[in-house]
Amino acid sequence: MNPEECTLYHGGLKGAESLFGETAEKYGVKEVIFTFEGHRLNRDKNPVVLSDEELLRGDISMEIASRMMNRTYYETEKIRKVLQTIFHMVNKGHQIFVIGTILEDNSVKGGTGWAVELAKLFNRPLHVYDQNHRKWFTWENGTWQEDTPKITYDTFVGSGTRYLSDDGRAAIEQLFADSFQK
Template sequence: MNVQDCTLYHGGLKGAETVFGENAEKYGVQEIVFTFEGHRLNRDKNAVTLTEDDLLRGDISMELASRMMNRTYYETEKIRRVLQTIFHMVNKGHQVFVVGTILEDNSVKGGTGWAVELAKLFNRPLHVYDQARRHWFTWKEGAWKEDTPRICYNTFVGSGTRYLSDDGIAAINQLFVESFGT
């Protein structure tokens, strides 16, 4: 796989998405940041502002999202737009990498969990670095299995918590080293 043929998709927020973007820039991976009008980004390199029509293509019932993630999402325009934006990230990126916390019900904590649920739904290769357990896990056969993933596809998503630990940063950095070399 040629690094120049790879594209990272993310949402440009502080924490995991910023570190994924910094690594993409360092290794020469193309980077696309999906956003919407009025959304504040921490990293805006190659930002694509989704139109109202684009956002509607990623629309989902908040009731369905709440059910899939085993939590309650109230109808707010900002939450809806964030979930719509995540749809575009996962729809474009084949392999999905997330940094966060895997919960007992196999979902992932916070809004990041929506990327995880969409990756499961779209049958994408899915990897989560669980900061609490300090290890990568891959979704296989309906369960999380410890793994040491590599970026293996030309398009991939990097997402995750805004509250990135030093271990989370190191996990993202190591993912890029192991995938593209030093």
């Protein structure tokens, strides 16, 4: 893979997303951050501020989102906009990388789990670094399989927890090193 021909999509939040962006910049990967008016970013390199009309393209019933993720999301405007923004990231990026925690029901903890569920729904190559198990897993045939993924598509998403561990940080850095060896 030629890093200069690749684009990383993320949400610019602290933790995993900011480190994905910083690491992409080191390798010369283009970076696009999806956000919305009034949303505070930790990293704001190349932000795309989605209009209300654009956000609506990623709209989903909070009831459906809650059911898909086996948790309750209440009808708040900010959470809805965050989920709509995640839709745009996953819709644009072909391969999805997430740092987080895989739960017993095969979902991923927190808002990051929405990127995971959309990747499953869109049948995108999906990889999660589980910080508790300190390993990468790839979603294949309806189960998580231990793996050592590489970036193999020219558009990809980097998302994940705000609470990035040292192992999670190392996993992102190793992912880029393995994918873009010079």
